[in-house]
Amino acid sequence: MPSFISNFKERxxxxxxxxxxxSRAEQIHGGPPxxxxxxxxxxxxxxxxxxxxxxxxxxxxxxxxxxxxxxYGPTLNDGEDLWTLRxxxxxxxxxxxxxxxxxxxxxxxxxxxKGLGKRPVQLAMGGGCGYPVLADLAxxxxxxxxxxxxxxxxxxFAPPGTPPMERGEKVxxxxxxxxxxxxxxxxxxxxxxxxVAFLKQEELTLDDLLKRLPIPNRPGALVPPRLPxxxxxxxxxxxxxxxxxCARPGSELAKRIQQIWIPLFTPPPPPxxxxxxxxxxxxxxxxxxxxxxxxxxxxxxRARGGKIVFVRFPHSGGLKxxxxxxxPRQKTWDPFLKMTGxxxxxxxxxxxxxxxxxxxxxxxxxxxxxxxxxxxxxxLRAALKM
Amino acid sequence: MTLGLFEKIVLADTMLSGSADxxxxxxxxxxxxxxxxxxxxxxxxxxxDFAGYSTCAIxxxxxxxxxxxxxxxFPYAAIGFSDFWRRWHISLSxxxxxxxxxxxxxxxxxxxxxxxxxxxxMFLGGLWHGAAWTFVVWGLLHGSYLVIERVCRILFEDKAxxxxxxxxxxxxxxxxxxxxxxxxxxxxxxxxxxxRMLAGMFGQxxxxxxxxxxxxxxxxxxxxxGMISVHCSLRDSNIEIxxxxxxxxxxxxxxxxxxxxxxxxxxxxxAFIYFxx
Numbered sequence: 001m002p003s004f005i006s007n008f009k010e011r012x013x014x015x016x017x018x019x020x021x022x023s024r025a026e027q028i029h030g031g032p033p034x035x036x037x038x039x040x041x042x043x044x045x046x047x048x049x050x051x052x053x054x055x056x057x058x059x060x061x062x063x064x065x066x067x068x069x070x071x072y073g074p075t076l077n078d079g080e081d082l083w084t085l086r087x088x089x090x091x092x093x094x095x096x097x098x099x100x101x102x103x104x105x106x107x108x109x110x111x112x113x114k115g116l117g118k119r120p121v122q123l124a125m126g127g128g129c130g131y132p133v134l135a136d137l138a139x140x141x142x143x144x145x146x147x148x149x150x151x152x153x154x155x156x157f158a159p160p161g162t163p164p165m166e167r168g169e170k171v172x173x174x175x176x177x178x179x180x181x182x183x184x185x186x187x188x189x190x191x192x193x194x195x196v197a198f199l200k201q202e203e204l205t206l207d208d209l210l211k212r213l214p215i216p217n218r219p220g221a222l223v224p225p226r227l228p229x230x231x232x233x234x235x236x237x238x239x240x241x242x243x244x245x246c247a248r249p250g251s252e253l254a255k256r257i258q259q260i261w262i263p264l265f266t267p268p269p270p271p272x273x274x275x276x277x278x279x280x281x282x283x284x285x286x287x288x289x290x291x292x293x294x295x296x297x298x299x300x301x302r303a304r305g306g307k308i309v310f311v312r313f314p315h316s317g318g319l320k321x322x323x324x325x326x327x328p329r330q331k332t333w334d335p336f337l338k339m340t341g342x343x344x345x346x347x348x349x350x351x352x353x354x355x356x357x358x359x360x361x362x363x364x365x366x367x368x369x370x371x372x373x374x375x376x377x378x379x380l381r382a383a384l385k386m
Numbered sequence: 387m388t389l390g391l392f393e394k395i396v397l398a399d400t401m402l403s404g405s406a407d408x409x410x411x412x413x414x415x416x417x418x419x420x421x422x423x424x425x426x427x428x429x430x431x432x433x434x435d436f437a438g439y440s441t442c443a444i445x446x447x448x449x450x451x452x453x454x455x456x457x458x459x460f461p462y463a464a465i466g467f468s469d470f471w472r473r474w475h476i477s478l479s480x481x482x483x484x485x486x487x488x489x490x491x492x493x494x495x496x497x498x499x500x501x502x503x504x505x506x507x508m509f510l511g512g513l514w515h516g517a518a519w520t521f522v523v524w525g526l527l528h529g530s531y532l533v534i535e536r537v538c539r540i541l542f543e544d545k546a547x548x549x550x551x552x553x554x555x556x557x558x559x560x561x562x563x564x565x566x567x568x569x570x571x572x573x574x575x576x577x578x579x580x581x582r583m584l585a586g587m588f589g590q591x592x593x594x595x596x597x598x599x600x601x602x603x604x605x606x607x608x609x610x611x612g613m614i615s616v617h618c619s620l621r622d623s624n625i626e627i628x629x630x631x632x633x634x635x636x637x638x639x640x641x642x643x644x645x646x647x648x649x650x651x652x653x654x655x656x657a658f659i660y661f662x663x
Contacts, residue, residue: 036453043629051642052638055638055646205652207404221596
């Protein structure tokens with residue numbers, strides 16, 4: 001087959017360095033002569049490259065304009081690397097917020113800093129279980145600061161191998177094993193994500209767009225429920241804020257999210273390969289284990305002079321009804337505090353914390369989160385004996 | 387390099403890995419449809435992952451003036467297992483041939499010893515992937531496939547029907563199915579999972595669970611059909627010839643489409659599967 005290399009070189013007008021053949025001297029002193037040459041197809045590469053670049057730039061711009069027109073805005077992706085960035089900022093005396101998305105959306109860092117004297121490090125995460133982070137802080141022998149841990153029973157007591165636990169374990173693993181490339185990638189990605197709206201992982205990736213296709217499933221198929229659409233922004237401190245469209249009372253977006261929480265918080269049916277009794281016994285065992293492991297982690301932190309307080313953040317509407325029915329306080333929160341011996345703040349115990357309405361049933365609006373945090377601070381100070 | 391990234395990021399990680407992971411990570415019995423879909427997804431995933439990586443390496447090397455040989459030549463269009471190993475992971479199979487099979491005597495020895503050589507080579511090829519018994523079984527399966535193929539060749543090579551189109555198609559389908567069955571041992575982390583998967587694939591779990599969404603199964607089916615079609619149409623050719631022969635607007639459109647899909651997928655891809663070996 002004829003070689004098209006010289007043709008390719010001519011068309012691209014690349015420096016001779018890249019495509020020249022080795023000289024006789026190089027063949028002797030620099031290794032064996034070239035034995036194999038890949039044929040380069042004789043097509044007008046330069047012209048095609050220009051067309052491809054123009055098409056890609058036009059398509060990307062059109063996509064960016066479109067997603068902005070339907071309500072998306074630029075925000076950072078809450079990936080493991082951003083979490084790791086914040087985790088690295090934890091000092092031995094830090095105030096750290098851990099747990100699920102309620103501790104993430106409902107805590108205002110400015111108000112906390114004003115009230116507690118230190119700016120908290122935000123390590124809570126959407127759909128995540130706080131236990132792996134708590135255990136990691138307990139195993140960090142230098143840490144003797146303060147932990148504010150949000151509790152949503154279905155997430156905090158999630159058994160090993162479930163998505164909330166995996167989410168928590170993943171971030172901790174990334175913190176300990178982050179490569180320089182991953183770290184550099186995060187620093188490069190942040191300025192881009194702050195400007196470009198379509199760079200939204202878990203929302204606008206090809207995979208997520210395919211997941212939205214309205215294709216019915218087989219009856220009885222054990223398909224995971226959908227996750228809620230974009231409803232918040234985060235900054236470099238991982239402060240999450242609900243977007244205005246979701247915070248507006250009665251908005252379509254809020255209503256859509258409300259209907260997504262229900263299947264997401266409904267316990268899945270027991271798998272077919274194990275009896276219901278065995279399954280429930282296993283779940284009970286896992287929850288008991290989590291109680292014991294949490295108590296042990298708290299013991300370690302306290303032994304070093306650290307403090308912890310658990311907080312149940314507001315939730316409302318149908319989701320509150322569901323959580324109160326499936327994970328009642330008497331079976332989760334009360335025995336958990338009793339066993340761990342840690343202080344806890346249940347929002348409904350205090351009138352000043354109870355009057356908040358969650359637009360999409362699970363989180364406070366950005367405005368309410370500031371007011372809620374302001375009112376929460378005295379309770380935190382009392383619980384932590386500050 | 388665009389093609390390599392597209393294979394890895396879009397086809398392997400976005401279109402196939404989710405289904406393969408869900409099926410192989412599921413702790414219970416699965417119905418045949420889901421079991422086969424998971425295995426076929428993995429067959430596609432590992433090809434696109436490794437071939438994508440190899441294509442990226444070829445492209446990166448070429449920009450620096452180094453000419454690397456192909457590592458894959460449309461392996462899922464292979465007719466027979468010796469043909470498969472001439473097309474799959476060519477750098478490894480060539481190494482095994484030159485430094486193990488031929489020094490052991492290759493096929494220039496008695497038939498039994500030649501068969502044993504094949505099994506030894508594939509056994510070591512399996513172990514090369516990792517110190518796990520599942521890789522050993524994967525290697526031994528491929529060794530057995532090669533021995534069976536050799537026996538079939540000896541018995542039927544002279545028959546008139548052995549080389550007609552229907553036989554070749556049938557042999558191609560049988561090769562693909564057998565390779566997929568071997569992938570079960572390659573992907574499963576232990577024999578319990580492998581046995582459960584095979585039981586599901588061969589209809590032992592009629593009342594098992596269905597865990598894949600219709601969308602996931604469609605993705606697996608479409609990508610696999612597309613992959614096998616391309617492999618079959620290019621099995622005696624190569625990508626350079628295809629690019630040279632296709633209309634330029636088709637090549638440009640495909641290139642732009644792949645680049646857009648890579649951007650749309652965003653940067654959340656997994657590490658290359660072969661980095662663990």
